[in-house]
Amino acid sequence: MSGQSWDHTIDWLVVGTGAGAMTSAIVAHDLGATTLLLEKGPLYGGSSAMSGGGLWVPNNHLMAGVGITDSYDDSLAYLLAVTAGSVAEKRLRAYLDQSPKMAKYLCEKTRVDLVSLPEYPDYYPNAPGSRPGGRALEPKAFHSRNLGDEFLKMRETAIQELIMGRVSMTVAEARILFCKTPGWVALMLRLMAGYWLDLPWRFRSARDRKLGMGNALVGMLRASLLDRGVPLWLESPARELVVEDGRVVGVVAERDGRPMRIRGAKGVVLGAGGFDASQSMREKYLPSPTRAEWSAANPTSTGDAIEMGLAIGAAIDLMDDAWWSPTTVVPGEARARLLVIEKSLPGTIMVNKKGQRFVNEALPYNDVVNAMYAKNTADAATVPCQLIFDATARAKYPLGPLLPGAQQPDWALPGRIRREYLKKADTIEALATLVGVDPAGLRATVTRFNEQVRSGKDLDFHRGETVIETYYGDANRKPNPCLAPIERPPYYAMETYAGDFGTKGGLCVDEKAHVLRENGDVIPGLYAIGNCSSATMGRTYPGPGSTLGPATTFGYVAAHDACGKG
Numbered sequence: 001m002s003g004q005s006w007d008h009t010i011d012w013l014v015v016g017t018g019a020g021a022m023t024s025a026i027v028a029h030d031l032g033a034t035t036l037l038l039e040k041g042p043l044y045g046g047s048s049a050m051s052g053g054g055l056w057v058p059n060n061h062l063m064a065g066v067g068i069t070d071s072y073d074d075s076l077a078y079l080l081a082v083t084a085g086s087v088a089e090k091r092l093r094a095y096l097d098q099s100p101k102m103a104k105y106l107c108e109k110t111r112v113d114l115v116s117l118p119e120y121p122d123y124y125p126n127a128p129g130s131r132p133g134g135r136a137l138e139p140k141a142f143h144s145r146n147l148g149d150e151f152l153k154m155r156e157t158a159i160q161e162l163i164m165g166r167v168s169m170t171v172a173e174a175r176i177l178f179c180k181t182p183g184w185v186a187l188m189l190r191l192m193a194g195y196w197l198d199l200p201w202r203f204r205s206a207r208d209r210k211l212g213m214g215n216a217l218v219g220m221l222r223a224s225l226l227d228r229g230v231p232l233w234l235e236s237p238a239r240e241l242v243v244e245d246g247r248v249v250g251v252v253a254e255r256d257g258r259p260m261r262i263r264g265a266k267g268v269v270l271g272a273g274g275f276d277a278s279q280s281m282r283e284k285y286l287p288s289p290t291r292a293e294w295s296a297a298n299p300t301s302t303g304d305a306i307e308m309g310l311a312i313g314a315a316i317d318l319m320d321d322a323w324w325s326p327t328t329v330v331p332g333e334a335r336a337r338l339l340v341i342e343k344s345l346p347g348t349i350m351v352n353k354k355g356q357r358f359v360n361e362a363l364p365y366n367d368v369v370n371a372m373y374a375k376n377t378a379d380a381a382t383v384p385c386q387l388i389f390d391a392t393a394r395a396k397y398p399l400g401p402l403l404p405g406a407q408q409p410d411w412a413l414p415g416r417i418r419r420e421y422l423k424k425a426d427t428i429e430a431l432a433t434l435v436g437v438d439p440a441g442l443r444a445t446v447t448r449f450n451e452q453v454r455s456g457k458d459l460d461f462h463r464g465e466t467v468i469e470t471y472y473g474d475a476n477r478k479p480n481p482c483l484a485p486i487e488r489p490p491y492y493a494m495e496t497y498a499g500d501f502g503t504k505g506g507l508c509v510d511e512k513a514h515v516l517r518e519n520g521d522v523i524p525g526l527y528a529i530g531n532c533s534s535a536t537m538g539r540t541y542p543g544p545g546s547t548l549g550p551a552t553t554f555g556y557v558a559a560h561d562a563c564g565k566g
């Protein structure tokens, strides 16, 4: 579509409102460009707002403050090792050059306030150049009063990141509560009091006005956009890219039900998320079986930007991959819940249809789902599989939607969970029969697992032997924070899916976030960041924050390039 007049003209047109898109809009504004963000849905923030808000930024300016040193060379050695050739080295180098600058810029020039998490390790501690913590940054808590009426237009935090589905916390606070480190009771009381005593707001909304994790990050970015007067249009999906003389010069969007031609004089950046919520694209590209309802990610990410890029000849890559995580689907909840911690906790195992373990459950979530697909056979299905645990684990730990039984026994669970979700039985064999798993197989697995636990070593899968595995274990459990016998009835099973928190495949981009054609040529005027671009991290997940780190970094890079400061 070309040769027609424009309904609206700005310099830098940002499609999407995740953290990367917002970063790009802020930076372009600060470089003197007029900017506009388009959001398809009625809420802004996408998966970024739902997320844990972590940003993996090697060699960042905050690490030294928590006593951890880093270097470009170590970070590069690590990234080259873990991405194993799945990404062009120049993109990795660009990431390592630019991500620390991006983080510093946000901290110094915007409302974004980050801290380094000293205990949150890289996911592959045995790879060269890894760090036991510090590379993961998270936003501090942020109060929604900074957003005024814009607060309730932000997509809500994923339910699993809230205490009792309501009270927000930071990752650092979650760690204190989970590990019951000294002061945890006072912290819990403070968080609860802050929430319940927030009157009269408490009568207006169940949402906590103190924002943590992804809501804090997106809240800080949104407040920074408000400070600058940058417009963000809700319910205004981009539908088509406008190309003139081979250059992308704008989009056709929809506003108030009508098409609107919007010109981006310096360029268009697509930050419109992946295709996690599109069942048809999942079936076309991802391994089978796959279901959109297994995803924990944003429900309006239906691959629009990827389709728009394909329509003008862009190349795509990594479309068969996702940011995988085991998930559980809870009746009545809008999105699946990630099972990130549960699978590492003592007294839990994951089994296939034959009742056999098939993976070191405490591996990074991405790897566990890769194993689910790799081991999925007709007679020993692993998609879905079952997370098995006993009464001791149930009593001590939060597991999916179940609060620790000591606080919320089975009889106190919501009726719908008890009727439609909870699977329990008094014997291992009865539990296996209940969930369609081979009873003799499960019995043999549990017997062998318990023997190994008593020896303190998981000889079959080596669970709990690295720092990232024990990070999600029970720090108070010795000698191995990830191991305890499954021996006290009743026994429980949680159906576990090959879920994700976003897809990885998308438009091919170079180290400046330019979208590329199949022959490697740049499509002038078009940039892609976040999950609509093929992942900077290739087929792996190097450390906490490996999707938001690249999304924000390449949003920053794209804005500089388009404004002639690249």
Ligand SMILES: Cc1cc2nc3c(=O)[nH]c(=O)nc-3n(C[C@H](O)[C@H](O)[C@H](O)COP(=O)(O)OP(=O)(O)OC[C@H]3O[C@@H](n4cnc5c(N)ncnc54)[C@H](O)[C@@H]3O)c2cc1C
Binding pocket: 015, 016, 017, 018, 019, 020, 021, 038, 039, 040, 041, 043, 044, 045, 046, 047, 048, 049, 050, 051, 052, 053, 054, 055, 056, 158, 236, 237, 238, 239, 271, 272, 273, 274, 296, 297, 298, 300, 301, 302, 304, 305, 323, 338, 501, 502, 529, 530, 531, 532, 544, 545, 546, 547, 548, 549, 551
């Ligand atoms: C529970 C959970 C926890 C997570 N924790 C972390 C974490 O701690 N660290 C980390 O790095 N990652 C985390 N992730 C993953 C991370 O949130 C996503 O990978 C990331 O937010 C993707 O960013 P994005 O900008 O590509 O998409 P999004 O943040 O989803 O933003 C895309 C936006 O574009 C909009 N859009 C779609 N189509 C159009 C269109 N046609 N026109 C206009 N707008 C459109 C969407 O509605 C959406 O608002 C988590 C995800 C979940 C679900």
